[in-house]
Amino acid sequence: MTIDPINKKEKLFPTYSGSNENLLAILNKTSQIICKWFSDAEKLGPLPIDINFKCSVPDEFGNSTDVLFSEIESLIYSSFNPVHPGSIAHLDPPPLMISILGDLIAAGLNNNLLAHELSPSISLLEESICKWFSIKLGFTESAGGIAASGGTLSNLNALVAARTHAGLEADENAVFLTSEDAHTSFVKCCLIMGLGKNNLIKVKTDNNGCMDINDLKKSINKCDEDGKKIFSIVATFGTTIRGALDPIEKISKICKERNIWLHIDGSIGGIFAITKIPINGISNVKFANSITINPQKILGITKTSSILIISDEEILKKTFATGLPYISSESNFLNRGELGIQGSRPAEIIKLWLGLRYLGMKGIEDVLSSSIEKRKLFENNLNTKKYELCSGPLHIISFLPKGMNKKESNEWTLKKRISLMDNNFMLSRPFFRHRYFLRAVFGNFNTGENHINELLKLLD
């Protein structure tokens, strides 16, 4: 049945008095569909077999919620299901239940982190969560931060701040350095910052996928010779393909000697640094000027959820403050839209806050350490006579039968991925060092020892 929305005003927006029973009914129904979909995951597998989702587009008179619910169901049942224990392809774990509520609350409040008056409580919440992270990471009182929609944007916020702080925002010789295994989003950062590809200097990695310090020194000297001015060295704490950690202590010493901004892309590994999980070098993140932490990638905070922590929050203010002439501002409250690139911003901090509050440090450590244990179980039992492995101390592992060239690796990974998918295991197929690999990311809390043993059998 089609309805005319103009005549159904009471069904368009929450009412400011009365019971809002229409809203309650559609929220209940949606919850039921989503929960059923979660429960059906085991039977359906990580990916829908036939994607028969028909995309409908808006029409003249709108549609009833009954029509929309059947479309919603079709949309949901044609989606990737991160809850399935075989969903171990990417950095996209199942959603932490409580953080689903966070998204719902953020949508219901529809507050805006642009300005204090548009999000009075949430602005304070974001500030205090960033302060909490700063202290957990070992930064001092002057530290703070800002949330952003994903790791790419947090890294971009950091690089823009670093370049402005160095006074190089209009200098075509301004460069930054990352390892060759750093995430591809740094190329996007170049584009957005008006930098050419040559302004991103890639430093070699060693056999363990960590930034090679000798090559870093060589690259810095080469920059000096070429008249390039380095505004940041970016260390990756958890590389995308193998979860390697760059040697932060050594890099930070070099940065200190040369007065260069050290940014850590901790999109994957940064969250481990707030815990007591024993990982070599983890306490050194406090030496950075800034670090990206992206708990959507492993803790299960629903997308997107990323924060940038910076050792001196004033630098963010100096970099991004433009004034907001259309917003009335009180001097004792900060408009958080002036701390980063994004303007209007949803209250994503709510789901992070709820997730962290719900788990507590013990729960956070359990989720994170179980992911490492699963990678170890897999790694220790994968036939190393047969496979070449690329991994690190975190929860990611890439592998390939030994001795394959590019063509062979392409064929093997294509075939194997399909056969694993037939058995409800979804792995990814990264192109790395001129060959294709299969990659497993053990950030799915639902993946148990039995699933890992089954996967190992399929690979033997």
Ligand SMILES: Cc1ncc(COP(=O)(O)O)c(C=O)c1O
């Ligand atoms: C190491 C690393 N940095 C940055 C990013 C980009 O994060 P996002 O996709 O949240 O923008 C990724 C994405 O996987 C990543 O692996």
